[in-house]
Amino acid sequence: MHLHKYEKLWLIFGIGSLILFLTVLGIGAFYKGMQPPSHLATIDPQNVEAHEAFREENLGLRQLDDDKYIVSVIASAFNYDLGLDEEGSAVKNIRIPAGSTVLFQVTTVDVVHGFHLAGTNVNMMVEPGHISSLETVLKTPGVYTLVCNEYCGTGHHYMASTVEVY
Ligand code: CUA
Numbered sequence: 151m152h153l154h155k156y157e158k159l160w161l162i163f164g165i166g167s168l169i170l171f172l173t174v175l176g177i178g179a180f181y182k183g184m185q186p187p188s189h190l191a192t193i194d195p196q197n198v199e200a201h202e203a204f205r206e207e208n209l210g211l212r213q214l215d216d217d218k219y220i221v222s223v224i225a226s227a228f229n230y231d232l233g234l235d236e237e238g239s240a241v242k243n244i245r246i247p248a249g250s251t252v253l254f255q256v257t258t259v260d261v262v263h264g265f266h267l268a269g270t271n272v273n274m275m276v277e278p279g280h281i282s283s284l285e286t287v288l289k290t291p292g293v294y295t296l297v298c299n300e301y302c303g304t305g306h307h308y309m310a311s312t313v314e315v316y
Pocket of ligand 1: 226227228262263264298299300301302303306307309
């Protein structure tokens with residue numbers, strides 16, 4: 151096969167760029183390990199109930215102080231476990247007064263899930279064996295959708311709940 155001189159140059163340039171790109175990507179992704187910075191605490195994914203925060207009665211919203219709340223969530227395919235309401239049904243919506251400081255702490259019992267409260271800065275990756283936590287102040291009233299933004303299987307698109315700030 152005969153290659154034109156410029157064709158050969160562009161080919162070399164193309165392959166070179168690809169190698170450079172993959173090298174930069176590889177160093178960026180693995181240099182300091184694959185763990186997002188929010189993952190400081192570990193947990194046994196087979197037995198998350200052993201951790202006080204993830205006991206059945208502590209799931210969902212808890213008030214700590216006048217304007218301080220904590221939200222504990224167990225993610226699994228394809229659900230966010232926010233505890234049970236007075237009637238014993240699974241909680242699907244959490245209501246928090248505007249201006250409150252909220253600590254979200256989330257873990258997963260199976261695969262990697264996302265925890266993204268659309269329209270806010272709450273956006274975490276949830277990995278088995280880790281507790282992802284993030285504290286924020288929810289200022290603006292509204293209904294925010296809590297979505298999973300890590301593909302986790304066939305029901306991924308249905309994995310959602312809501313947080314209402316009032
Ligand atoms: Cu859970 Cu996607």
